[in-house]
Structures are given as C-alpha cells and as structure tokens.
Amino acid sequence: MTYTADQLRSALLREYQSYTHDSYDTDVMNDAQYRSYLQSLTFEQLIAETDTDDTLTLDEFISTYS
Numbered sequence: 001m002t003y004t005a006d007q008l009r010s011a012l013l014r015e016y017q018s019y020t021h022d023s024y025d026t027d028v029m030n031d032a033q034y035r036s037y038l039q040s041l042t043f044e045q046l047i048a049e050t051d052t053d054d055t056l057t058l059d060e061f062i063s064t065y066s
Helices: 005-020 031-039 043-049 058-065
Strands: none
Touching (some): 005 031, 005 043
C-alpha cells in the first residue's frame, strides 16, 4: 500500500505519544517539538523513522498507530 508523508507523520506522532505519555524524562521532546522534527524529515527519512522491517511491516505500523 502507498502512504503519504502526512500519514507517516501522523502514525509516528501517535507511536511517540504512546511511548512518552507517562514519561517524566525532561529530555523527551513534547508533541509540538516532535511534530516539528517530523516536518523536517524527507519521505525516505520518515520511512526509516518507522523502523519497520520483515517483522513489523509498514502496513502493520500504519494500522497500529493510525
């Protein structure tokens, strides 16, 4: 399946929120900072940021975090 950069950014932000919502680490970016970081990435960098492979496919990643 084909995804847009915005779909990837949205799923990546939801994944990030799921990992950081109970974090008390002051070094963790807030949602606005992470969203800004994602905006700076190219499509290829967004794909790499998902850290998908044969075990967790991009389709599964999008399905999980969309």
